[in-house]
Amino acid sequence: MLNFLARRAVLALLVLATVLTVSFALTRLSGDVAVAMAGPNATQQDVEIIRKNYGLDRPLPVQFVAWVRDAATGDLGRSYLYHAPVAELISARVPITLTLGLTGLCIALLTAIPLGILAATREGSVLDRAIMMVAVVGQAMPSFWLGLVLVIWLGVRLQWLPISGVETWQGYILPGVVLAFSAIPALMRLTRSGMVDALASDYIRTARAKGLSRARIILTHALRNAAMPVVAVAAVQLGFMLGGSIVIEAVFSLNGVGYLAWESISKNDFPVVQAVVLFLATIYIVLTLVADLFNAVLDPRLRTA
Amino acid sequence: MRDDVAPLLEVENLRVRFGTQVDAVRGVSLTVRKGETHCLVGESGCGKSVSALAIMGLLTRSAARTADTLRFGGENLIGIKDRALAKLRGDRMAMIFQEPMTSLNPAFTVGSQLAEVLQRHRKATRAQSLERAAELLAKVGISNPGLRLGQFPHQLSGGLRQRVMIAMALMCDPELLIADEPTTALDVTVQAQILRLLLGLQRELGLAILLITHDLGVVARVAHRVSVMYAGEVVESATAPALFAGPTHPYTHGLLACVPVPGQVRRGEPLGSIPGTVPRLAPGLRGCAFRERCAHAVAACADAVPTHYRGPDHPYRCRLSSDWAEARAA
Amino acid sequence: MTLKQAFAALGALIVGGVAIVAILAPWITPHDPFLQDLNARMQPPFWMDGSSPEHLLGTDQLGRDYLSRLIYGARISMIIGVLVVICSGLIGTTLGVLGGFFGGRVDAVVMFVITCRLAIPLILIALTVVAFVGSSFTVVVLTLGLLLWERFAVVSRTTTMQVRTLDYVAAAQAAGCSRFYILLREVLPNIIHHLVVVATLEMALAILLEAALSFLGLGVPSPLPSWGLMISEAKDYMYFSPWVIMIPGVTLFVLVLGINLLGDGLRDRLGATRDA
Numbered sequence: 001m002l003n004f005l006a007r008r009a010v011l012a013l014l015v016l017a018t019v020l021t022v023s024f025a026l027t028r029l030s031g032d033v034a035v036a037m038a039g040p041n042a043t044q045q046d047v048e049i050i051r052k053n054y055g056l057d058r059p060l061p062v063q064f065v066a067w068v069r070d071a072a073t074g075d076l077g078r079s080y081l082y083h084a085p086v087a088e089l090i091s092a093r094v095p096i097t098l099t100l101g102l103t104g105l106c107i108a109l110l111t112a113i114p115l116g117i118l119a120a121t122r123e124g125s126v127l128d129r130a131i132m133m134v135a136v137v138g139q140a141m142p143s144f145w146l147g148l149v150l151v152i153w154l155g156v157r158l159q160w161l162p163i164s165g166v167e168t169w170q171g172y173i174l175p176g177v178v179l180a181f182s183a184i185p186a187l188m189r190l191t192r193s194g195m196v197d198a199l200a201s202d203y204i205r206t207a208r209a210k211g212l213s214r215a216r217i218i219l220t221h222a223l224r225n226a227a228m229p230v231v232a233v234a235a236v237q238l239g240f241m242l243g244g245s246i247v248i249e250a251v252f253s254l255n256g257v258g259y260l261a262w263e264s265i266s267k268n269d270f271p272v273v274q275a276v277v278l279f280l281a282t283i284y285i286v287l288t289l290v291a292d293l294f295n296a297v298l299d300p301r302l303r304t305a
Numbered sequence: 306m307r308d309d310v311a312p313l314l315e316v317e318n319l320r321v322r323f324g325t326q327v328d329a330v331r332g333v334s335l336t337v338r339k340g341e342t343h344c345l346v347g348e349s350g351c352g353k354s355v356s357a358l359a360i361m362g363l364l365t366r367s368a369a370r371t372a373d374t375l376r377f378g379g380e381n382l383i384g385i386k387d388r389a390l391a392k393l394r395g396d397r398m399a400m401i402f403q404e405p406m407t408s409l410n411p412a413f414t415v416g417s418q419l420a421e422v423l424q425r426h427r428k429a430t431r432a433q434s435l436e437r438a439a440e441l442l443a444k445v446g447i448s449n450p451g452l453r454l455g456q457f458p459h460q461l462s463g464g465l466r467q468r469v470m471i472a473m474a475l476m477c478d479p480e481l482l483i484a485d486e487p488t489t490a491l492d493v494t495v496q497a498q499i500l501r502l503l504l505g506l507q508r509e510l511g512l513a514i515l516l517i518t519h520d521l522g523v524v525a526r527v528a529h530r531v532s533v534m535y536a537g538e539v540v541e542s543a544t545a546p547a548l549f550a551g552p553t554h555p556y557t558h559g560l561l562a563c564v565p566v567p568g569q570v571r572r573g574e575p576l577g578s579i580p581g582t583v584p585r586l587a588p589g590l591r592g593c594a595f596r597e598r599c600a601h602a603v604a605a606c607a608d609a610v611p612t613h614y615r616g617p618d619h620p621y622r623c624r625l626s627s628d629w630a631e632a633r634a635a
Numbered sequence: 636m637t638l639k640q641a642f643a644a645l646g647a648l649i650v651g652g653v654a655i656v657a658i659l660a661p662w663i664t665p666h667d668p669f670l671q672d673l674n675a676r677m678q679p680p681f682w683m684d685g686s687s688p689e690h691l692l693g694t695d696q697l698g699r700d701y702l703s704r705l706i707y708g709a710r711i712s713m714i715i716g717v718l719v720v721i722c723s724g725l726i727g728t729t730l731g732v733l734g735g736f737f738g739g740r741v742d743a744v745v746m747f748v749i750t751c752r753l754a755i756p757l758i759l760i761a762l763t764v765v766a767f768v769g770s771s772f773t774v775v776v777l778t779l780g781l782l783l784w785e786r787f788a789v790v791s792r793t794t795t796m797q798v799r800t801l802d803y804v805a806a807a808q809a810a811g812c813s814r815f816y817i818l819l820r821e822v823l824p825n826i827i828h829h830l831v832v833v834a835t836l837e838m839a840l841a842i843l844l845e846a847a848l849s850f851l852g853l854g855v856p857s858p859l860p861s862w863g864l865m866i867s868e869a870k871d872y873m874y875f876s877p878w879v880i881m882i883p884g885v886t887l888f889v890l891v892l893g894i895n896l897l898g899d900g901l902r903d904r905l906g907a908t909r910d911a
């Protein structure tokens with residue numbers, strides 16, 4: 001088990017290093033950073049001052065190494081826009097984005113898994129087709145548009161739920177639902193196909209021959225085997241939600257990491273952008289690692305792999 | 306076998322239809338008594354596995370099962386709710402299957418899969434169930450049962466897994482064990498061991514066994530009674546000695562002729578075979594299903610087929626008289 | 636015709652219809668989509684009071700004819716969808732086929748590249764690149780095309796691995812065919828039906844992503860009538876005139892739905908693998 005973890009961890013670090021290098025290079029090479037940061041109204045002198053202050057006159061590899069070294073000690077630079085340490089800015093907003101992501105994931109799992117199981121046990125029936133139709137519709141829905149529509153109908157016209165800000169926990173519901181919408185189709189399909197395969201297998205026939213209750217057969221024997229790909233995809237979907245929260249946070253005016261990222265990108269605040277990439281990429285990689293771990297727990301055959 | 310003992314399993318005219326296209330079982334009747342091994346023998350596709358699944362109530366929803374009589378221990382199995390049938394399964398009647406490699410759930414330990422049978426039917430605690438599981442693992446010839454309980458199926462060989470399946474079937478001390486080709490997927494040496502094991506358990510526990518197989522060698526070794534199946538129905542039924550001494554239905558006769566007996570086969574002589582193939586089991590099949598391949602078929606065979614008796618307990622479905630083979634040889 | 640086939644046909648109809656509209660755009664739009672008329676702002680569509688027969692679907696906040704902008708928006712969505720799929724398809728398929736066919740170190744490198752790509756937060760990188768390079772149609776197409784290849788890579792890799800072990804490949808190798816020839820003439824034709832299905836799904840995704848980017852102001856630049864941009868520009872007026880965001884949203888939804896239905900139908904028809 002430990003060996004398994006160790007190998008995965010090394011791979012994860014390599015991936016993280018590559019992603020950081022690529023994103024660093026991408027941002028630095030897409031134009032003169034100092035000019036972009038200074039903005040359209042800056043003079044040549046402003047640009048030079050920025051260049052000096054942010055060390056942008058040094059060769060690229062030197063800049064990268066310096067950034068990595070600083071990041072390792074927790075210093076993610078200073079935001080040009082807010083004149084504050086980037087680390088502070090991000091950590092203040094992380095709880096909101098994290099809560100949003102987890103809310104979305106919970107809603108998605110609580111909807112997708114039962115529906116997927118239901119569709120599988122009634123395979124081929126009208127109910128099955130109806131549930132699959134929900135998946136197809138959900139996949140086509142543009143999330144930002146859905147958010148706006150919900151804001152108009154549920155927030156303004158019916159006044160059921162708050163439409164911006166998160167002073168109360170209800171503020172997470174609408175954005176959580178919108179986030180969940182993007183993950184539900186994939187999770188539902190996966191659950192359904194996994195359950196259909198599991199229910200057709202020989203060990204389920206054995207379980208029925210043992211006289212076990214229907215509930216136990218479906219929820220213990222079958223689900224345990226069907227759950228493996230679902231867990232992996234769920235972890236990845238959480239990663240997407242955290243990354244895709246940019247759009248949702250913009251629509252619902254939530255002051256999370258995504259919103260910060262959008263602002264910084266629009267206003268060319270480089271240090272923040274680089275730090276957010278680090279944050280999100282790390283989370284993705286950790287989540288994939290967690291998913292692998294879950295799979296090893298669920299499927300004993302993988303532990304020796 | 307004593308005929309005055311009431312049969313444990315009584316099946317009369319069992320029929321199974323899948324959807325509207327396939328009549329998989331077209332009239333199976335048999336009885337199994339306590340302590341008796343009844344072999345249901347036939348080639349692939351004749352409907353023997355489906356019959357076993359039908360008796361246990363393990364068919365899919367698309368299958369329609371009917372029977373004039375289907376009784377287990379005096380209780381009627383037709384028309385009872387699935388939940389009641391589930392209570393019987395694993396408890397008083399158990400089944401083991403052909404593919405031990407895939408019949409166990411890969412995600413759970415051997416011990417938990419054994420234990421849950423007792424926990425379900427006897428409301429036993431986990432500890433009690435595991436204790437009995439270890440007992441049974443030892444009884445089926447598995448060494449170091451304690452270690453095996455904690456292992457996962459993929460860590461066991463095919464032969465070991467089949468022994469685990471047998472132990473699992475015995476957890477609640479069933480009265481009837483249905484074994485669907487239990488040795489077909491195993492190596493020859495392991496086959497013999499498993500058969501010996503089943504015989505020993507039967508002697509010790511008074512188990513009634515319905516053994517499904519296509520292998521006449523297995524039948525010769527373990528059967529008290531034999532029912533021969535062809536194209537969805539039982540064509541001949543007798544005690545094992547009577548069947549081997551006097552196979553009456555042309556199909557049975559042909560089957561036994563196909564088995565080369567050492568010392569009786571002369572060099573250069575062709576091995577026996579039955580020409581033709583099994584007919585499609587579409588609904589509405591009338592008359593004798595074997596007539597296309599039978600050397601003795603006449604026009605009347607396309608209509609209803611009579612049931613004749615070679616002995617009081619030896620029915621067969623054919624128009625031929627019971628001594629046709631002796632008459633020909635003479 | 637079964638229900639599934641009916642849905643697939645519906646999908647084909649929708650996609651075909653939008654494609655035709657997109658192609659015929661210059662000839663069928665009633666007005667110039669960029670022409671502003673500040674006297675005719677925010678006119679409602681024909682099913683509401685106060686509408687004008689001049690503008691069937693009303694006008695936006697700058698007096699531009701909504702129907703015309705919608706039609707041109709179809710162009711933008713379709714063109715972006717097709718171009719991105721071609722670009723990402725080429726990249727992903729090449730990577731996947733190479734990795735799947737040669738195995739060993741080549742495959743290890745391909746897997747690593749795919750894993751890295753999966754670890755990159757897509758929207759974030761796309762936004763960043765567009766922001767720094769400058770938002771334009773070309774930039775959006777290139778960015779999405781260079782980022783959306785991972786499913787092509789994964790599917791082509793898996794299917795190539797399955798095909799590689801089949802007899803006709805071995806026969807070609809035994810006959811002395813060059814590896815390039817085998818890849819092109821033996822492997823590719825036998826995995827292409829899987830890739831067609833992936834292409835439809837990726838096209839739908841590309842269209843949704845472009846809409847999201849434009850919505851955030853970092854996609855296709857104004858005044859181009861991208862549907863996402865139209866929704867974004869209409870955001871400020873949506874409380875009083877919800878139809879301004881409903882119409883482009885519905886068309887976007889219908890188009891993506893059509894592509895997905897078509898893709899599902901193709902998958903069933905071509906017997907491709909079931910990917911979530």
